[in-house]
Amino acid sequence: MIDLSFEIRRIKMALPGIELDYVNSYVVKSGDEIAIIDDGMYFLDNLRLLMRELKSMNLSVNKIDKVIGTHFHVDHITLTPAINDLASPEFYIGEKDYKIISNDVEKFLSSTLSLYAQNGTPKELVERILKEHPLMRNKRIYEEMRNLDWRKLSDGSEIKVGDIIFKVLxxxxxxxGHVILEANEIAFTGDHILPKITPNIPQYPVEEKSAVTYYINSLVKTMESKVTKGYPGHGDQIDSLPSRINQLLQHHNERLSEVLGLMKKDECVTAFELAQKIKWNLSKPFADMSSTNKFFAIGETISHLYNLEENGKVERKERDNITCWKLISP
Ligand SMILES: [Zn+2]
Known part of the structure; x- marks a missing residue:
């Protein structure tokens, strides 16, 4: 008889220096195979926690067959080189995020920041973000990750773990290049869908269209895939993915209206100026936010402006060589 069941163990990995409580790492065991979905952040306590959890399941690090990263962020995949030191699993990541980690991450961050500077972010803030960003604090680990033998995932890829076949979206x-993994109506959603917080949707210079446009399409695509239950990158299990997707779609519609509402007829305003006026779901106003949260807020403002531009609501102009945005009167 074939046993089609699989075991999922959630491990709450610590996030030193990041303003979130923890990141979820998942051990998936099916048949005689073990996969880790998002191994977490590089930190000795996290490696020890992973080893202890595996031990309690009568498993060990050197038995891991596959390590799958939902996306390239520091909190999700920087434990990978440590696992590579102890075992020889296959490593997987979305192909567009692979492009980012296979290049110099500092250059990637710098080119993202020049987009933000072009959108009015003051030079001092750009320098502070570059200095304090978690990606920079883990630069050495990213250099190690570049040399790992990553297998690239794209839409429709399949990953077999024991008796289950995960479909990649x-x-x-x-x-x-964020990917989610689906099987048996459940999905490991990474930071694509989170239960409590709305995932940050920043504009990256590598993207052709607005990141918000991509994200809205991705949410609709996830809805159409008929998954019900979600295992997210942060927070508890999501019992109804469709209702959470509807909330997230509504959130972005409201934010798009909010941005339009903050713009005055005939005035050309920068994304940085708008980012200071938007009501962010954080306890602190923009001025008191950490440089990393300011980075998130500015990126999210740009991506919403790009979406409004694509939909013919705003147009970009220039003010002292800086991009500013104007309402298009109906
Ligand atoms: Zn993330």
């Missing part, structure tokens, strides 16, 4: 938005 490419869901750009939070990152250009």
């Amino acid at each position: 490419e869901v750009p938005g939070h990152t250009p």
Whole structure:
């Protein structure tokens, strides 16, 4: 008899220096195979926690067959080189995020920041973000990750873990190459769909269209795939993915209206100026936010402006060589 069941163990990995409580790492065991979905952040306590959890399941790190990263962010995949030191699993990541980690991450961050500078972010803030960004603090780990033998995932790829076959859905938005894994109506959603917080949707210079446009399309695509239950990158299990998707779609519609509402007829305003006026779902006003949260807020403002531009609501102009945005009167 074939046993089609699989076991999922959630591990809450610590996030030192990041303003979130923890990231979820999932151990998936099916048949005689083990996969880790998002191994977490590089930190000795996290590696020890992973080893202890595996031990309690009568497993060990050197038995891991596959490590799958939902996206390239520091909190999700930087434990990978440590796992590579102890075992020889196959490593997987979305192909567009692979492009980012296979290049110099500092250059990637710098080119993202020049887009933000072009959108009015002051030079001092750009420098502070570059200095304090978690990606920079883990630069050495990303250099190690470049040399790992990553297998690239794209839309429709399949990954077999024991008796289950996960279907890969490419869901750009939070990152250009974010992927989710689906099987038996459940999905490991990474940061594409989170239960409590709305995922940050920043504009990356590598993207052709607005990241918000990509994200809205990805949410609709996830809805159409008929998955019900979600295992997210942060927070508890999501019992109804369709209702959470509807909330997220509504959130972005409201934010698009909010941006339009903050713009005055005949006035040309920068994304940085708008980012200071938007009501962010954080306890602090923009001025008191950490440089990393300011980075998120500015990126999210740009991606919404790009979406409004694509839909003929705003147009871009220039003010002292800086991009500013104007309402298009109906
Ligand atoms: Zn993320």
